[in-house]
Amino acid sequence: MATGRTHRPATRSRGIPEATVARLPLYLRALTALSERSVPTVSSEELAAAAGVNSAKLRKDFSYLGSYGTRGVGYDVEYLVYQISRELGLTQDWPVVIVGIGNLGAALANYGGFASRGFRVAALIDADPSMAGKPVAGIPVQHTDDLEAIIEENGVSIGVIATPAGAAQQVCDRLVAAGVTSILNFAPTVLSVPEGVDVRKVDLSIELQILAFHEQRKAGEEAPGEGGADTTPPAAPPAAAVRRRGEGSEQGPDGDVPAVMPA
Amino acid sequence: MATGRTHRPATRSRGIPEATVARLPLYLRALTALSERSVPTVSSEELAAAAGVNSAKLRKDFSYLGSYGTRGVGYDVEYLVYQISRELGLTQDWPVVIVGIGNLGAALANYGGFASRGFRVAALIDADPSMAGKPVAGIPVQHTDDLEAIIEENGVSIGVIATPAGAAQQVCDRLVAAGVTSILNFAPTVLSVPEGVDVRKVDLSIELQILAFHEQRKAGEEAPGEGGADTTPPAAPPAAAVRRRGEGSEQGPDGDVPAVMPA
DNA sequence: CCGTCTTTGTGCACACGTTCACAAAGACAT
């Protein structure tokens, strides 16, 4: 099939660690706020606090970009805003298409955060013919049939998928075939893309499930005991796999979950 | 100011690595699909492909939960669905409130993925009095004044913030004070919360900026040369900090950006 | 009951990310 990679292989693009890249927008936001208040310089300590990170981490992050600070003083806010913007590629214009103009797609189209930083909604695309022409956020919705033409005409390289899960892969394939090389996916599916195409996903459901995990843990630690059964355990495990759980490694006292396996 | 932690300290909750927890929902989704197709068992290889991860990683992830597979056969789909659901705390009901019923809040309220997995939208809350009583996704919007009462009455421990950035911290503080211990933040701000409260953020703007970074890199690698200036460089750096950029390490020729998009 | 064949579970090595702690750079006062 040769479908290609699904996850970016953490390319460590040209020396700047992925983790650092992911934090740059955070710093940029904090710096922009300072800039608007006409604050001339800021120390790593202050900026780190504003961005919600450790100051050593922030300094190391900046060190990957070059040495833009002045010892004993801190960082020049304006200069740093510029350097980070440039590094992130925000000094240029990025036309973006949003595919799938349902509730979410419309919300995204209306989101102000787009234009603020070099991103421009070039087109809204939906498969529903009855939506064609209707303006959403001041932009007329176009039909999926014209997807390829729209991508090409506008030189779009970033696509946002806000379709139902079932349509996502197909839309993705068409976007990629038309020349899109970066995709932000809001549909709850794993997208398969060829090498060289970046996919980032935003998944409400996954985030909530992660929160639920931690929430359950908190509850379990506070109120132990509580042998109440939750739901019916499913059938039975295949054969004889109902043992073990820590295999005598770490896990000090016991080796059981807060209140597991009823039957 | 003693405001408290901003980022979860990667607590390694009871032996299950954060990275694993973040993947469990992915596995669960793939397994649910298999279950609906009445597939009885699945190998780590197949399931890994469906979830878009490496099979060794998947096996290691499952090993943290216990030994639920059968060698030579694979994993029992139904059983595994149950085990993961239980581990994630999805066998119980999680009432959730959404604060800020604008475009995004409404889209979230309408999102079907909520109910599907143990999450129930217990209430919609907005600060705009004219919205009060209006039904969104079949649920009447309530006013912010009643936030505390709503949290308490429904035993809500998970809150979703979809307000403008300016209101987010204040809403967050009220949620936490009322007993919420997990927050999913869609507002583009760094939230400050006391210890023991989990915050996860979803930030469209940050995701796009990360994509733009990689996109710029790709463009720069394909079309080198191109000494075109991008935008006006800001004033001048503070003092004498206009040197270096790789400090004679990698980065062969020059030390400037690959060469940005002409126009 | 034994041999073969598939697939799990995991030890190990490596890559990546985070944090500490401190030398060196520079501002600023005297």
Next chain:
DNA sequence: ATGTCTTTGTGAACGTGTGCACAAAGACGG
């Protein structure tokens, strides 16, 4: 000029995450 004081930039130690590769578990056929 020289000294002091602040704050950066980074070496080094540590922790977390990933992936290979393989022994052992068990299914299944004869």
